[in-house]
Amino acid sequence: MKLLIADDDPQMVRALRITLAAHGYDVVAAADGAAAIAMAAQTHPDIILLDLGMPRLDGIEVIQALRGWTTIPIIVVSGRTGSGDKVDALDAGADDYVTKPFQVDELLARLRALSRRSASTGGESTIAFGDVVVDLSARMVTRAGERVHLTPTEWRMLEHLARHPGALVTRQELLKEIWGTEQVADSGYLRLYMSQLRKKLEREPSAPVHLLTESGMGYRLVV
Incomplete structure (x- = not known):
């Protein structure tokens, strides 16, 4: 290597x-x-x-x-x-x-x-939900066929959820994945990035059906 x-x-x-x-x-x-x-x-x-x-x-x-x-x-x-x-x-x-x-x-x-x-990333690497397609290999997201621009942090959060579809991903897991340590305080960052993802990917961001919050625990991507 x-x-x-x-x-x-x-x-x-x-x-x-x-x-x-x-x-x-x-x-x-x-x-x-x-x-x-x-x-x-x-x-x-x-x-x-x-x-x-x-x-x-x-x-x-x-x-x-x-x-x-x-x-x-x-x-x-x-x-x-x-x-x-x-x-x-x-x-x-x-x-x-x-x-x-x-x-x-x-x-x-x-x-x-x-x-x-x-x-x-070499295997099956495409996750679809609603009218959104997440290509993990190409690091690209499309919605209704149109490319969606995500910031690097938004992408990292979505990528981790997409690699575990249907599973609960804890806040601690996401903090470690995004910032490299579980010791970083959330301070509202995760809620902020999740809100931004919903605005870009959910049909009704205020009533999400795919990017869900599990109160007190973390988040879940429902496909």
């Missing part, structure tokens, strides 16, 4: 290159944001490890640029620990967020989890 490390700290890159190579990963590196985008286009990595504070385009700009043409999984590896930085990165399209310093075992576990998630 090929990894692209985008970080302007040569010591960090060297340490990660040695560690990840020892675990069987093929590692390439870029020292600034512009080089990261070019390297991703040239080498087609399986996963990108991305620092936020880089010269020539910061990490958020890199994520936004990459998401214009690729769904390559992105793990942000950053010393920024504020919840705002994490939310901004995930909303821009990152798949996970690891704060520095970190344990190598944790990073390896997250790499394995992302690899499994990417591989799982």
